[in-house]
Amino acid sequence: MLPTAALFLRVLNENTTLRDETELKQKGVEYLAALAPLVSALAESQSQALQGVSAEPASLTAAVARVQGLDERLGEDLDTTSRWSGLKEKIGRLPGISGSSQTIYDSHVEVGELALELYGEIRESTKLNMDPQSDIWFLQETITVNMPEAVTNVSRMSDSANMLAGANQRQRAALQVQLGVAVSNVEDSVAELTDNLQAAAEDTESSTLAGNLVSNLDSFRRGIEAANRGANFGGNPDVSTLVTAQSTLSTALNALTTVTLKEMSTLLDERSDELRVRQIEAWALLGVSVVLLLVAAFWTRSRAVKVSDSADAGRDVSVRDDSTGPGSPPAGAHSAGPYDSAPNYGGSATGRERSSALR
Template structure:
């Protein structure tokens, strides 16, 4: 019993450590999946805010329907995951500012600044979600690059292209120092677009090179091509070094928003699929650990019973049987008669045969 306990305790300790690590990894995967769902809702919001900015600068005070739908969707995921992701307070503040955007009146600078503030807060919310969900610390290279693209570079690309188009529109309607200042801002956003697009493309390439997914490369190709065409159109409209082409920029903005929305959907779907595969693998390992621990217990019990049985058999083998000592003693400690009689004359050897035991004297002549 003591041997059984000494073997079972380390096995149980090892099993518990494996189970705790497995549970920790499963909880982390679930947290990342919650983050992916939150990011899926934030993607349409950043595009809707870009549309709202353009509409407001054109004098449309009403909130676009796309903003209303996007806010409702983010509100839904925040109610489910906001507590564990730590987004409730930040989202409540952002939601309040979005609701106030249609009430912002005055100069274009005031309207533009209000929308820029809201868009920047939305980009910060992207960062909070990917950090709180630990997506930005994922151990797999493909997931890490994909989350970097979809949660950091794509929102910046959407807002930068939108600001390029709106700044070009405003510059076309002004002159003098105001126009010069707007052109400077436009140039800054154009350079940011080029930088972000380069990082985005490199990140997607790294993800494809380091993934085990059979579908990632194929799903990215068509959407990435549409995105690149939109970027090329935006670069033509930007016309760095010359006057921006407003109509080309507006078309490029629309194309890019559609392409980025589709690309974002593909990336998030792939990330979710990769996390599902990891979750399934961890579940299999959990079941495997339980089975191995159960088998170990059975084997230890069988070994203990077998060892105990062998010990009993060995103990029984050392115990003397009844009468065994007297029989041994009669043979070894006799009175000199090897024939087992009560005295030396109970059994007489054949005539003429006189055994001599231990050098004793021969029988008397009368007996002969």
């Protein structure tokens, strides 16, 4: 029974570890679902601040409150509390920032970078970046790296283009460089995002992943193309085209983010269910093994007792047979001594003749 118990404990410990890791990843996905609206709200806040609106957008207020609630519940497990506290403090200071457009832009860029770092913290603390399942790995790479970078870079591209459109000659050279960097970053983010989503769709057993991703990815890419046309890098930006493109892109990006998070959550739920079934099977096999071992032990013990009884009976019979062997007197016969027998002086001699002879 000891080897059986040892094997069971090893399987159970491995299964428990996998279940704990999966549960942590599920918590990470829940947190990521709250961060996506936060990044979009930060982009909106940046655009409004550059247009002279100092008040915090309602979308940003709601997004911060939602992340705060999740961090209070999951922050200790995900190790995000410290980083979120710093980001939240920086977000609270944004409405009070004044000065030139470049100063306001740089302040929002700093906050945006902190938000991207929070994505990385979740990605590493939950070990989503080390997941062995191919489709989950590509999806987490899209959600934690490509999507937030794409949102951030598109926002910076659009706002840099708008700043360039209203800049004087002295400012235009620096803004051209800033816009060029943003355009390049957008192209890189979108290319990586597309490749990762296509890889996830090609290497998955999910029946819904491919179909859901393709349509939403197409809408997202059309929004990116429209934003690039509005930025018109190397020429004069088209502000009206940028505004329309940002609205279209925001809708497409929200839909794509929702679908991607849902698909990854479904894959993790399926893994959790499979591990739960394995645990039940392990307990069932242990129970069957113990019962079989007990039955085998009882049967072996009973068999040993029967064999022992048969051996004892055989020894008793052997002792009785030795006492009635050849040369032994019949049962019930009197055993006489050597002086009890009379000498034989002739088979037909009478008692008188024997008496005369003696005389």
